[in-house]
Amino acid sequence: ETGVTQSPTHLIKTRGQQVTLRCSSQSGHNTVSWYQQALGQGPQFIFQYYREEENGRGNFPPRFSGLQFPNYSSELNVNALELDDSALYLCASSLAIAGGVLDEQFFGPGTRLTVL
């Protein structure tokens, strides 16, 4: 069973640029969530995708967008980068099961983004 992988591991961009981060879900998982984690803080929810549709969004501006593909891999795109976007970006996959049980999320190692 393959775990959650993310690429790249590190990335340096300049203010105003655009970035795309990628995530491969754990085998069999149909849901992916993206988080932003600033230094010393807990992960902040950006959005979640379930079967290629956005299934919830946190308090992030529209320049944060995403995609989920038929194979359940995912991308996070950030436009017009700002200095405050510097953070660890985490992807988590889960298997959404009807019935109300909170889904266990499996996290990837993250992508460290630095905006200069």
Next chain:
Amino acid sequence: LAKTTQPISMDSYEGQEVNITCSHNNIATNDYITWYQQFPSQGPRFIIQGYKTKVTNEVASLFIPADRKSSTLSLPRVSLSDTAVYYCLVGDGRTGANNLFFGTGTRLTVIP
């Protein structure tokens, strides 16, 4: 969205039992309680989940009182490798995003 309150940090000696309490006063009827562990430069890792009373697995126990307004994660006989940040989450898995508030967590330091 049920938010949680945890102590910012805790210290413990190796071999001791550690209890980390989380307050969630506005927990909803359908909400579950989940704990995650995070090491530096890694993604969080699921520890345990429960709805009421007590849940135990191979690494921890979770105690939830009848009113469910708090929960306690219990780590038996901690070792140095248990030094990490521990997050309590409360939410309803049926609606996708409602369970995804991590807060600032509790930084546990295990001392030799």
